[in-house]
Each structure stands twice: as structure tokens, then as C-alpha cells.
Amino acid sequence: MTDNFSTNRPFLCGEASIETSPRSKILYGLLLLAICVGACFAPPSAKGEIAQPSGTANATDHVKRAPSINATPERVTVGVEPGRSEIRWDTGDGSVGFVYVSTNGEKRTLFATGPTGRATAPWIKRASYLFELYRDVEQRTLLAAVTISGVSALKVSPKASLKVSPLTTLWQNNAQWLLAAVALVVLYFAVYFSTPGEMRTGFPAEPSTSPRQLHVVRNLLLGLVVFACVDGAIFHTELYTSILAPDSFAGRMAILTRAEKERVSSGLKEVLVVGDSRVAEGFSATAADKLGSEGGFKFVSLAEPASSIDIWYYMLREIDPTARRYSAIVIPYGYGYNRRRGQLLKIPMAAPLLRYSDCFDFTSSFEEWSDRFRAFTACILRGSALQSDVIDLFEHPAVRAESIRSEHKRILARAAYKGRADDIAGTSYDPNTGQITFPSRLTETQREAIKGSLQEPSQSESEQLIALQRQWIRRILKRYSNSPTAIVLVPTPRGPFGRFSRTSMAYQTFFSGMTMDKPILSLPEHTFDFLEAPEYYFDGYHVNAKGRQKFTETVVAELVKQLKPANSAHFASDPEQF
Amino acid sequence: MLFNSFQYWIFFLIVLALFYSVPFRVGKVLLLCASYVFYMWWDPRFIVLILTSTIVDYWLGILLESASGRRKKLLLVVSLVVNLGILGFFKYYNFFAGSLATLLHLPQSSVILQIILPVGISFYTFASLSYTIDVYWGKMKAVRNFIDYAFFIAFFPHLIAGPIIRGRQFISQIQNWRRPATVVVQSGIVLILSGLLKKIVFADRFAIVSDKYFGDLGGHPGWLSAWSGCVAFALQVFFDFSGYTDIARGCAKLLGFEFPLNFARPALSRNPPDLWQRWHITLSLWLRDYLFMPLSRRRRGRFALYRNLILVMVLVGLWHGANWTFVLWGAYHGVLLLSHRVFDRATAGTLLSEVMRKRLFVPFSVALMFLCYAVSVAFFRASTLQDSAFILRGMFGFHHVTGNFLFTTGTVVLFFISLFLAVAQERNQFIDRLALAPARVQIPAYVCVFLTLELFPVTDQVPFVYFQF
Amino acid sequence: MDHYAQVEQTVKEILAKQLKIDTANIKPEVLLAEDLRMDSFGALETAFELEDKFAIQIPNEVLFNVKTVKDIVDYIAEQTQGKANT
Incomplete structure (x- = not known):
């Protein structure tokens, strides 16, 4: 899975203030000042960015190692932006250690703690940083140390650098103190203005009489209506969708659909592939283009990690409004994984695609009432589904601006992606005993993913999954019922040990007895059985570069075979013939 | 519920x-x-x-x-x-x-x-x-x-x-x-909304900072961490409890009943007696009327009065919870009240007392009082006396490290927003007067509140702090 | 000196001692809390002293609700009227 959008990043609040009197203008001014102060306050003191002290050190089974601390890289090139380096430490005996950092030999500050772990220092400037691992907070016992030097990437003459540096260093060294001073001045005046001078002896209660008629219900309802309109104006338009965090699920979905919508048609027979992370890792549109060029095919992959069939439907609606754009659309089917997580991600992911009219359809994809309520609200008030994105925007506006600027690079990187090189070959599984043997090189994450993939979905889980796919396939087919676009259903490979799975990938298991609005194509049940081997996987769910090539080749070959004009007459609602 | x-x-x-x-x-x-x-x-x-x-x-x-x-x-x-x-x-x-x-x-x-x-x-x-x-x-x-x-x-x-x-x-x-007047219903609604904002947006956001500190004390040595953690909790507990009270009072108003005021910007208190007139007012008054006064009337004399004060404050602490940390919390506040009284008597009529009365000096008194309150958090939030001692050692620099500034950009901004709202309310009851405001003020105010509640809540439901008491 | 003036003088003296200020500064309309900066503790000590002096009991409601020096004098004068006459 790719980068998850962090929801627990602390946030910034918008204007909670509700001002009335003209006097409050001063307050507004102060508020703005405060926001500026606040916005500059946190970064200078931010220490380890993603501290991951790995573990609560199990006292019984640890092996004593020599204490160590190291940094990658130790020499950091610093440009206009600060550089970064990753620090790893290990006290060796499972006891808690304290990593301190001092810049140019100045006072030490605490950087991270934990028995072992790693943390990124994203603020390396042109200076020398000494990272020391201590046994105790009092810094009495030094266990290990490493020095990082920040070196300039800009080739400046010593003369020129001398000219700039004193002022810059002065500012850099004193910026946080200056900000603290400004904050204190703001605080002083705020409190000063709060009082006329004398001590208060009583506090009046709320007003109990009104000089004129009040319209409570009317104002409240009008407030609600205006609120819904403001939400719509911000979140249902490009206004906000264009500044979504490109790394978040919502942002990726928005960028992908926008790019695909704006893409000029190639004039070839375009085949669209949708899917979740398994298809995103498994199918390469670039490789498929080469393979399918003879037949005049052009492939587009919009497979996105954690997406599901309902989201694909909304995506299709967005990028293919006439329902005639593509020659074929490839839709994978099968069993998902970690359903609860998928459900949680579904709402923010679908948010940029949802319309007001989806409030009942989309809600029906959820089983729990609380989720349904959230899904319903997401359609009516889209902002509620993008909370964490808004909070992140306010908390790190500069980071957001930078990542939006580099958005096109991500699209290019997506096209150039070749798949993961590593594999899990050597892993074996005994279905009788349930014993899994791992080769020593596998990481804990890979092992967990493999173990997870071997857990069969429960009866109710499978039923719900199948029901979801049936419901949305029907909707997709209905949408394309009068269109020449062929809908191709592809069974998703089940995993490195899929052959031991009791689950059937047969078309009938999923779609038997359904009345279809349109004839469909389906790849045979066992098409990808050959891929279900550890050498083609890098964890329990996703194929590696080798598997990617094989999967793409097979899909393209099957499609070219099926989509030949002569074959189109054989499209039938009963896929048994394939 | x-x-x-x-x-x-x-x-x-x-x-x-x-x-x-x-x-x-x-x-x-x-x-x-x-x-x-x-x-x-x-x-x-x-x-x-x-x-x-x-x-x-x-x-x-x-x-x-x-x-x-x-x-x-x-x-x-x-x-x-x-x-x-x-x-x-x-x-x-x-x-x-x-x-x-x-x-x-x-x-x-x-x-x-x-x-x-x-x-x-x-x-x-x-x-x-x-x-x-x-x-x-x-x-x-x-x-x-x-x-x-x-x-x-x-x-x-x-x-x-x-x-x-x-x-x-x-x-x-x-x-x-009697059926509540329209203006009462209106201020009930304003109270409920302000209570929700206080709880979901303010308290829960400060809770993230304080939980980070108190959840892993050993991992956060240093004075900066200790002060950030304690100040964050001081703010959290105020917004949490006063948010709850606002909702309670608002709901009562909608049903035609009035509850007494329970909080009046305690962070703007200038001295310990002022704090107890602004913080959990109904509890202070209860103890004054039913415990402190009967005790004090029974035995006259300054010493007896002071002794009663400490006793009542220890009981205030115990009322909050059955733990030695709460006992110390109460005793600490008793000592604060007493020291203030002694100081006040000693300096009455002197130049110092004149200076301290000046409006220009007020922010310093407020800051000092707030810091004293933040110190008491070391007893209030810590679960054991050892933890309290660790926090206090951190606050007063015995760890020989600086520690981390735990507030994030957002929480710093939130702090200033709450300060300005408090100042506006303190000066001219500006939040209360929203109930009387015309539609052109009220509707934008509602929209701001709804948007804030929509976009900036902490989504995991956090129980109210004062439920445990 | 009539009864009211007597009470007023005594109250002023007690207040002046308590607050360490000159009796000349204590005018009847002066606000206790705002102008004289009397806190609830000071009020209590003063009240107990007044109670002992005049042999009366000032109920909590009065004690915590008096605003000015005149309020105290009025209350005490009224309470002690009967005693003064007898």
C-alpha cells in the first residue's frame, strides 16, 4: 500500500471567532497577527519528524548488542531548502536511550527516545550536528555518537558567502526567540485590553430580555442553508479539489480523474483498466501499450490502492460522461483484504467524485449505521469527508504548496513505475499444519502481510463482498448498456499461496443468476493461477516487477484475443464459453 | 450518552x-x-x-x-x-x-x-x-x-x-x-454551539498535545516539554469542563430552566481568590456556604480561618478524585490562596501594592496566576506522586535538557483564537450578546460555527474529563 | 453623635485597620471590592470583627452581597438600632 494519509496530525482551526462590534476590528488584526506567529512557531522547534522508536523492548528475549547510532547520509547536501538525514539508534540491551543533538557544539536538545528506532531530521542546514545516544536523561553515560555535516550545494565563492551569512545566521538563530517575543507582546496587549483595570466582582448571566423581536428558528435554518451553500462552493467546485494533498487518497483520486479527463484521445482503441493496489502493482499501461500496439490498442490504468468497485463507478462517471470513450473497460473482481480499513478510506477517497444525488446510493455500500451516516454526510457536505485534508493544509501550508507544485512529477513517476524488484521466493506454506517458513531476508511488514493474506475471509465477509460487487457491476453495465464499450471482468490473483485457498475465483461464484443489461466478457477462472507463486510476489497481496510483466502480458494477450472485431459477435451474457 | x-x-x-x-x-x-x-x-x-x-x-x-x-x-x-x-x-x-x-x-x-x-x-x-x-x-x-x-x-x-x-x-x-422567552431559547442555542466548539474543537485538540506528554512522561524530559504538556492540559480541562457546562446550561434553557454560571474566563484570573471566583464557581460557592462559613463561624481568629481554608481546599482536591495527587492539588491551591492573603496583607498600603493595582501590571498578574495554575496540573493530571515529582522536576529545570515544544502550529493558533474570544467575552459579553444580534450578524456567526464544527473537530469521541469526578 | 454616625465611624476604623489605609479615604459610597480592593477573605475577617464589636451576626447573604461602605453601615445600624435605644 502506498502512503497513508495521516489523520492524526494535529491541526489548525479556522476562524472560530464570531465578531459583532466594530471594536472587534482590533481583535481581528491581533488574530491575523497571531495566526502568522502561530504559523511560524512550530517548525523551528520541530525535532524528529517521524520518530519510530521500534518497540517496547521485550526484556526476556532481547539479545545484547553493542549500542550504536548512525545516520544516512552523514554528509547532507543543503540547497535553498534544508536537507534531511535519517538517524538510527539502538541501545543494544533493550533499555531506553536518549538521543540528543547539538548544533555547532552548542547546547544539546533532546531529539528522540526509545530502546531502538529511527527518526528523520528534516532540518539539516549548513552546520555540524552531533547526535549522541545517552543511557540517561541527565546525559551522564554516552553510548554512541555520530556527526552529520550539512554542506552547501550552491557553489558560492567564500567571499560571497561571507557577505550573506552573518545576517542569515543571525535571523536563523534568533527567529524563534523573536517569534516568542512577538507572541508575548500580543498576549500582553490582549490581556491588557480585557480589563478596564479594576477587579471584577460579578459576572452577568446571558440576556433575558430583548428590545426587539427575535427570529430564532428562521436564523438557525438560514444559517444551515448558507452553511451548506458555502460548503458546496468550496468543496463541490475546483476551488478546493485543486489543492487537495496530492499524497492523500482523496488527492490522488482527484488528480488521476482530472488528468484522465483532460487527456486528449489517442485515436487508438483505448482500453481502461481500473482496480485496487493489486492491479496498480500488477498492471503496467506502458508495458501493455508496447504489447498491444500491433492491434491498435492504447492502455490507460487508473488502478488505485484501496479503491473498490463503487469508487470505480464514480470514477467512470467522471472521466467518461458520454459512456463511449473507451473500447473496453477492464474491471477486476475477487476478494479484498483488510475490509474495515478499506471502508474507512472509502469515504475520503470517493469524496472528490461524489455528487449530491449520490447520497442514497453511496450510503448503501456501508454496513454499519455510523458509516452510513458519514457516507450520507459526505455527499451532502463534502467538507466533512475532507477534514483531515483541511487540517493538514492549515497545519503545513508550505509543504502543501510544494507538493502541489510537483504534482506533474508524480503523474510521470506513475507512468515510469516498473514494479517492486524484491520477491518472497523461499517462503513456504504448509496448508495442513498452517506452518509458514520465511527466508531470513523478509521484513516484519512483509511477513505480516503474508500471514494476513493466508486468512480466509469469513462467510459473512465473503457474502458482503460478493453482494457489493454484484450491485455495482450491475450499475456499471446499466451505464454502458447502450454503448459500444466492452466490459471485461478479470479475476484478481489471490496471492502467493492462492492455490491453497478454498475460495473460488469462478465467475459464477460472484455473478451467477444476475440479469445483465449488457453482454460481458470474462477471463477464465484459472487464467492467473500460474502467477500464484512466491517468486512473483513481494508481499502477501502484491506482485513484484516480474509478476507485473507476466500479469500485463497475460491480460493484454487475452484482451487482444477477445476484442478482435470478429469475436465481438460472440459476446454473450453467459461467459462459460470462454 | x-x-x-x-x-x-x-x-x-x-x-x-x-x-x-x-x-x-x-x-x-x-x-x-x-x-x-x-x-x-x-x-x-x-x-x-x-x-x-x-x-x-x-x-x-x-x-x-x-x-x-x-x-x-x-x-x-x-x-x-x-x-x-x-x-x-x-x-x-x-x-x-x-x-x-x-x-x-x-x-x-x-x-x-x-x-x-x-x-x-x-x-x-x-x-x-x-x-x-x-x-x-x-x-x-x-x-x-x-x-x-x-x-x-x-x-x-x-x-x-x-x-x-x-x-x-x-x-x-x-x-x-413558564415557557422560555425567545431570547432565552436563542441564548440556549448560542450556549450549546459554544459548548460544542469548546469541547470538540478546542479541548480535544489540546488533549492531543497533553496526552502526548502525559502518555509518555519518560520520553519527554525537559522544561519545555513539561510546560507545554501542563499548559495544554490546563487549557484542555478548562475547555472540556466549561464546554460541558455550556451545553448543560443551554439544554436547560431550551427546556425553560436556568442553571447558575459555572465558569467565567478562569485563565484571565489575577490572583488565587479571583481564580476560585471564576473556576467551577458552583463548587466554590457550595463549599464556601456549606463548609467554610459554618466552620469559620464556630471558631474565630485568623489562624482558624487559615486552617479552615487549607482544610476546605484539601477537600476540594479529594472531591475531584480519590488519589493522593488530588489531595496535594487541593493543598497546593490552599497554600496559593494563603500565600496570596499573607502577601496582600503585608503589602497593603505600600508602593508595591499600588503598582500591582495598575492596569499596566494586570497582564503580569494574569500570567503569573496562569503559570501557577499550570504547575498544579502536575498534581491534577499525573496518576501517581512519582509522576508529579517527575513533571515538577522537568518544569523547574532539573532534567538539564530543554525538551520539545509540543504545541503544533494549529494548537498555537487555537490558543490565540481562544484568548481573543475570552478577551471579547470578558470585555463586553460578546458571545452572550450574539443572542440579541440581528440576522446579518447571527447568520454568518452560525455559518462560521458550523464550518468549524464540520472541518476542525477531533473525530474520535473523547469523553469529558469531569465525568470521572 | 447619633447612633448611625457612631456605627459609621467604627466601621471605617475597622476597615482602615484591615486595609491599612487612612479613614479619610473611606467614603460611604466607596465600593468595597473595586475601590478598596477588598477580597472575600478580607471581607470575612472584617465581618467577623464587626460581628464581635457589635455583637450581631451578619448572614452570608448580606456578607457576600454588600457593595459599598454605606451598605454595611446601613445594615449594622438597622440591626443595632433596638440595642442602642434600650
């Missing part, structure tokens, strides 16, 4: 609709039933406790009114024993038994019982006691309608976490109930 849960609002809207669709004498019974349902939502068994206390005090009230002499005293003692007995057993048994066991070197397991603390017990016990004591003193007549009395004790907005209401103020409201 927490006030920040969806369930509660469904419950409240149903109750509100039913209440206004029937005449008040039926509506009163309905509200009483709803209150019991509300209370039983946590644990149906708790109802026995609240009913016991209600029946006993109702009956004692009637007897007290006609009794005199020793019999009257005896009846009051019965009421005190029953109420404080229930409270003491459920809240303090394990604490005292455990402490005693430690003292006598007995195994803890031999004395500790599996007791669940019934929610709101500290609050309704005090409400009930205020009634019997007032009847005993002849300050009010005994209530002769059981429904009225039960309603006073169990009325759901104040049941769980106050404000602590008194029979004298509240029972007359039941007897003379």
Missing part, C-alpha cells in the same frame, strides 16, 4: 419535542423519566443509588421542617451520613482502605473491592445535601411534592457533571415554570 455524541442529540430532540407537546405537569414527569433513562444508559444499577438518596432526602426534608432541637440535629446527621456514606463508599473506600493497608503493610488485595464509580455521584450528592442543609437552617421550606424533588436531583442536563444546583434556586423554577 455523552453530550458530544450523536445519540445524545437524538435523545434530546425527542425529549424536547415531547416536552412541549404536553402540559407542564405531564411534561415534568416526562422529563423525570427521561432523566432516569439518561442515567441508566451508563449502568442501570446506578438508579438504585440516586433513588435512595432522593427518597431519603425528600422524607428527611419534611421531617426537618417540623423538628427542633436535638431531633433536628439528628435528622441532619442522618442525611449527611446517608449521602456522604454512599459517596464515600463508592468513591473513597478503595482509596482509604488501600492507603491504610499500605500503612499497616497488609496486602492490597485483602481490602480492595471491585467498585465502579457511579457517574455524577459527586454532583448530585452535593445538590441533595444543599437542600437538607438549607431546610435545616430554615432558609427554605421543605418540598411537599415528590416529583418536584426527584426532578431537582435527577434533571439530566446537570446530573452528570454539574453545574451544582441548589434546591433554593431550582425548586421554585419547577413550581413557577
